[in-house]
Amino acid sequence: MNYALVTGADHGVGLALVTNLLARGWTVLACRLNPSEKQVDALKAEYADTLAIIELDVSKDESVSNMASMAASLVPHLDLVINNAGILGDMEKEFGEDIDFNQILTIFNVNAVGPLRVSNALSALVMKSTLKTIVDISSEAGSIHDCYRVGWWGYGMSKAANNMQGALVYNNIRDKGGRVIQMHPGWVKSLIKGFYEDEADITPDESAKGILHTVLDTELPVEERPLFLTYQGERLPW
Ligand SMILES: NC(=O)c1ccc[n+]([C@@H]2O[C@H](COP(=O)([O-])OP(=O)(O)OC[C@H]3O[C@@H](n4cnc5c(N)ncnc54)[C@H](OP(=O)(O)O)[C@@H]3O)[C@@H](O)[C@H]2O)c1
Numbered sequence: 151m152n153y154a155l156v157t158g159a160d161h162g163v164g165l166a167l168v169t170n171l172l173a174r175g176w177t178v179l180a181c182r183l184n185p186s187e188k189q190v191d192a193l194k195a196e197y198a199d200t201l202a203i204i205e206l207d208v209s210k211d212e213s214v215s216n217m218a219s220m221a222a223s224l225v226p227h228l229d230l231v232i233n234n235a236g237i238l239g240d241m242e243k244e245f246g247e248d249i250d251f252n253q254i255l256t257i258f259n260v261n262a263v264g265p266l267r268v269s270n271a272l273s274a275l276v277m278k279s280t281l282k283t284i285v286d287i288s289s290e291a292g293s294i295h296d297c298y299r300v301g302w303w304g305y306g307m308s309k310a311a312n313n314m315q316g317a318l319v320y321n322n323i324r325d326k327g328g329r330v331i332q333m334h335p336g337w338v339k340s341l342i343k344g345f346y347e348d349e350a351d352i353t354p355d356e357s358a359k360g361i362l363h364t365v366l367d368t369e370l371p372v373e374e375r376p377l378f379l380t381y382q383g384e385r386l387p388w
Pocket of ligand 1 (some may be wrong): 159163185207286341
């Protein structure tokens with residue numbers, strides 16, 4: 151039996167990852183921020199025995215601790231943890247303008263500290279599994295090498311920090327057979343900008359299928375550093 155946990159499963163890429171893992175026969179702990187987001191509940195009808203829904207705010211220590219206790223009571227181990235929850239924040243403000251630093255701290259708490267909070271709380275369950283795999287849904291916007299934007303301060307900086315926490319976690323678990331994959335999910339039609347972005351390249355389902363194919367069906371190399379890949383398995387520069 152394979153067990154996975156996905157954060158930010160309310161909708162978008164997270165919900166699609168849950169849906170596709172269930173279709174692959176996995177048992178899934180779907181962590182949802184907002185209980186009024188009911189889309190994941192709809193999956194219960196088809197997957198009553200293999201889906202559990204857990205409320206989770208990755209920005210809060212207590213919420214993560216409660217989630218980890220719940221996870222330990224539900225599954226014997228976790229083969230796959232996908233840190234998908236993320237927020238975007240302001241994209242417009244440029245250097246010298248009135249950048250909202252408090253918003254940047256909020257974004258850091260969700261996008262950079264959140265994944266570490268979750269992975270750290272679940273480390274024992276992950277290391278008990280065979281696959282021992284953590285996937286951080288990062289972004290091409292977190293690549294310092296490829297940085298071309300003049301704004302998106304909170305998002306770009308927090309995704310670069312997300313990549314660093316993934317690299318540090320990897321250094322802790324690599325020699326014990328653990329792996330961490332930093333993943334850009336593509337430009338996805340989702341609600342991350344506060345509206346449904348229909349002009350984006352791919353649907354959440356296409357993104358999720360690509361991510362799971364890359365992580366679960368592909369012989370990925372084990373290297374000195376974690377892999378930073380697109381959902382199609384192409385390498386991104388750090
Ligand atoms: N869309 C893209 O083109 C794109 C590109 C690169 C990377 N990404 C990354 O892909 C991931 C998924 O994004 P998406 O496009 O699917 O957008 P989305 O639909 O907005 O999904 C983000 C999810 O994270 C949840 N979330 C927000 N704050 C949270 C918190 N504090 N604790 C737990 N969950 C929280 C949201 O819940 P609520 O909405 O209910 O608040 C939502 O379910 C994010 O990490 C994002 O940065 C997306």
